[in-house]
Amino acid sequence: MKNKFLGSSITTLSALSALIIVLAVVVVMGEIMLGGWSTLTWEFLTGAPKEGMTSGGIFPAIFGTFLLVIIMSIIGVPVGTITAIYLSEYASQKSFLARMIRFAVNTLAGVPAIVFGLFGLGFFIQFVGSGIDKTFYGTQLKWGQPNILWASVTMALLTLPVVIVSVEEAIKTVPRELREASLALGATKLQTIWKVVLPNSITGILTGGILAVSRGAGEVAPILFTGAAYFLPHLPTELSDQFMELGYHIYIMSTQSPDVEATRGIQYATTLVLLLLTFGLNFSAIFLRYKLRSRAIR
């Protein structure tokens, strides 16, 4: 009797908890949709901020976000893929080095984003960047200040674990039979990886890239000190330029603007754009992963 009551109350409790999550998503999305929908126009997406950022569009921030994640992917996806290949194909599972790398990857995944930002500032800008400046540019400041390259590299570090984990997962779905077929034909290990393992894990590499991008697009802290700008009159054209970014744009609009009330609509619409971007990317990653799974089963 008592057990029955306990059982049913736990069912109710877990259903309620689940409902809270659904409600939270609905409320957040609803609120943002209602607030931002009217501001979200073609001009808003393609225009630059005007009048002290109280009107106009967010194109420079969209452009900056895309540029950031593209450079980040160019750096992070190859490094992550090669690491995943090392871990799954070369390293003995019990070797000290492999375990150390796994530990490092897991730790990296748990480091707060702001720490990456500070690391980027301290290491890339003040150490690497300043070093380059001192060596090649004399006293002139070029790389020793925040820019899109350092922001992208910092972001690549932050998203590296995501890439490594999904690529490794994809490599594991490549059947052993295919590797053996290749090796038995006298292919070297490298040839087998290059011609059999990688082509068959391409969906996983893409998934990793997309997940990294959606994670990266949603983070502000790592770029806070490493390259994001409050406002720029022109788009970045060089790696040493600063850039505007959607998440950072939301942050400054809601905290730093001289007239926060006037930017309310823009804040909502910018948030909506950012959310649609990350949701879209996540959905495509889920879709790719689904395709990958169904292939692995077959």
Place this chain on the structure above:
Amino acid sequence: MENKNTKIITKQLNLFYGSKQALKNISLGIFEHKVTALIGPSGCGKSTFLRSLNRMNDLIENTRTEGTVEIDNVNIYQNGIDVVELRKKVGMIFQKSNPFPKSIYENVAYGPRINGVKDKDILEETVERSLKQSALWDEVKDDLKKSGLALSGGQQQRLCIARALAVNPEILLMDEPASALDPIATAKIEELIYELKENYTIVIVTHNMQQAARVSDYTAFFYIGELIEYDLTKTIFTMPKKKQTEDYITGRFG
């Protein structure tokens, strides 16, 4: 006995998976241009033995091999042996057909390509010759661009044989190549084995007694990691010397 060369000689071959011994002191000579069947109950070490002939066991962690395997009088386990070269010489057909998810043409051209063959004419020639040798050419010549996975099970296995032949091996190792096929496809593979032995030395693992009797010239009976008996197939199936062999081939255990 007829005149023949010994292609492969194993001496005191021991193989361990971790602390478990899978092969015990196997000493055996395999003759050139003959079909040698390896029979025995599951887990008796026949596949392990087969895989030790092209060092595929190297791919499994924690394996240790002792003794020697000589192919053309060279011990393939000595230091400085190029495993990649060895595997070009000793082709392998697996139990489960495993074509690459590529076109029929690309499957067969894979071996020559990794050997650096780029000339289109040579590639085409090799693909055609290999597919003809594996008796698949007539069935696929009009759609070489079709995925290898779109073929039937029997055709896939013959594609894998063509793929192995394309690198010009001297020895073919077959690990139950017909175990997943229907009787008609099996008959085709067996016919093929008969034709191929003219030019290749074939070692085949099989669970199927009749198959061993039909296709092989010599038969080795393995039991729990040991070579129990090795002789002409005819002799093994008509006058086995050991009681264990007789019990197994007559189906009293296994």
